Amino acid sequence: MKPVLTVELFYVLIGSVFAFMAGRIALNRQRPHRWGAALFWALLAVTYIFGKALSPLVVGYLVLGMVALAALRLVQRGEEPAQPKSERLALAERLQNKLFWPALVVPATVVTVSVVLLFVPVSAFPWVEGKQVTLIALGSGALLALVVALRTLRAPLHAPLVEGGRLIEAIGWALVLPQMLAALGAIFAKAGVGTVVADLVARALPTQIPFVAVAAYCLGMMLFTMCMGNAFAAFAVITGGIGLPLIVHQHHGNVAIMAAVGMLSGYCGTLMTPMAANFNIVPAMLLELRDRNAVVKAQVPVALVVFAANVLIMYFCVYRF
Numbered sequence: 001m002k003p004v005l006t007v008e009l010f011y012v013l014i015g016s017v018f019a020f021m022a023g024r025i026a027l028n029r030q031r032p033h034r035w036g037a038a039l040f041w042a043l044l045a046v047t048y049i050f051g052k053a054l055s056p057l058v059v060g061y062l063v064l065g066m067v068a069l070a071a072l073r074l075v076q077r078g079e080e081p082a083q084p085k086s087e088r089l090a091l092a093e094r095l096q097n098k099l100f101w102p103a104l105v106v107p108a109t110v111v112t113v114s115v116v117l118l119f120v121p122v123s124a125f126p127w128v129e130g131k132q133v134t135l136i137a138l139g140s141g142a143l144l145a146l147v148v149a150l151r152t153l154r155a156p157l158h159a160p161l162v163e164g165g166r167l168i169e170a171i172g173w174a175l176v177l178p179q180m181l182a183a184l185g186a187i188f189a190k191a192g193v194g195t196v197v198a199d200l201v202a203r204a205l206p207t208q209i210p211f212v213a214v215a216a217y218c219l220g221m222m223l224f225t226m227c228m229g230n231a232f233a234a235f236a237v238i239t240g241g242i243g244l245p246l247i248v249h250q251h252h253g254n255v256a257i258m259a260a261v262g263m264l265s266g267y268c269g270t271l272m273t274p275m276a277a278n279f280n281i282v283p284a285m286l287l288e289l290r291d292r293n294a295v296v297k298a299q300v301p302v303a304l305v306v307f308a309a310n311v312l313i314m315y316f317c318v319y320r321f
Contacts, residue, residue: 006129008052010139015048021165035052036074037169040066044176063180067088071175077169082139095152109141174277178230181275185233189240197241210253213246214315222269222307229275231266238262253318261314268310269302272296 022244023044026035043062045087068073092099113133122130129136146160155157168175192309207213221244224234247253270276273296280295293295 003129004127005136005140007132007135008130010136011048011051011288012220013139015045015050017161017164017168018048019040020046020161020235021045021168024162032072033076034042036069036072040069040075040173043069044293051296053257058266066173066176068142075173077172089253091153100123100143100150105145105148106138106141109144110137113140144302147234160234165275171282174282178232181228181230182232185228185230185236188233189229189236193237193241195241197237198245198295201246207246207250210319211315213242214318215311217242217258217262218311218314219306221266225266226273226300229270229273231263231270234266234269235263236265247318251319254321257321259261261318264276265307265310265314271299 020043022038022040022045025031025041031037033166043066047062048058054062063083083091089139114137117133122128122133144169149155150157150160201207201216201220205212205216209215217238220238221231221234223255224238226235239262243258247258249253270279274281275295279300281292284292284295289295
């Protein structure tokens with residue numbers, strides 16, 4: 001039986017949202033640079049809907065076109081009338097904690113699927129793409145959350161498209177930054193940057209000491225994430241260059257523990273860099289803060305404490321389990 005519920009299905013749904021945004025922007029004659037913004041979101045929609053059918057070269061040109069539109073400042077947020085603040089406050093007062101129900105549905109769905117799979121094999125669900133169960137659970141949770149949100153708020157069916165599009169426009173081109181940086185990390189890994197990093201670390205540090213190997217890996221994940229703005233981009237390079245050759249092969253560490261704590265170390269870098277624009281700069285823009293780096297400054301102390309804890313946790317666990 002051919003799987004019906006696949007990751008590609010969710011890509012098409014996401015792409016359809018971007019296509020709706022593009023059409024809506026193009027029809028808004030009052031909006032400045034409407035054709036540039038519409039083209040940007042249309043190109044993004046094409047990569048999601050037809051990405052699997054297109055060649056990597058074509059997708060690459062589409063991405064370059066998006067970069068050019070963003071660089072020319074043609075992807076600017078439009079001014080649209082929003083719901084009056086008094087109405088929003090009244091709605092929040094009426095619903096109170098019910099507002100959190102849709103957000104809780106997503107992790108609850110993923111956790112439920114993970115628990116079920118501990119007792120039931122994936123092969124028992126032939127209509128689900130077995131290799132991507134976690135991502136499918138995440139997408140399904142998002143759809144369930146949408147249904148719960150519509151029922152809780154008693155909103156019309158078109159509200160998610162309109163309000164979701166407004167939020168996406170507020171984020172702007174930074175929305176696609178994580179994907180691009182993750183792809184850049186994969187390119188670096190293919191180009192052998194990890195090998196160069198491994199050679200530099202081996203020459204500069206006494207990596208024959210297990211703690212030094214752990215510290216070098218965690219620090220590399222944090223610093224490279226700060227440069228790239230994305231822990232996924234750093235993971236491919238630093239794990240291939242430091243984690244696997246030093247912690248796993250040289251000191252026989254547990255690869256699962258190394259990878260999990262290593263990603264957490266990378267996220268510490270995410271908290272401290274403006275390169276992670278969708279996490280650190282966009283919130284400042286949405287909150288209209290005077291200091292665009294206010295979010296980063298507030299997160300630095302916490303990030304450093306968590307990073308130190310990650311180093312200790314990895315050192316005491318990765319070689320013992």
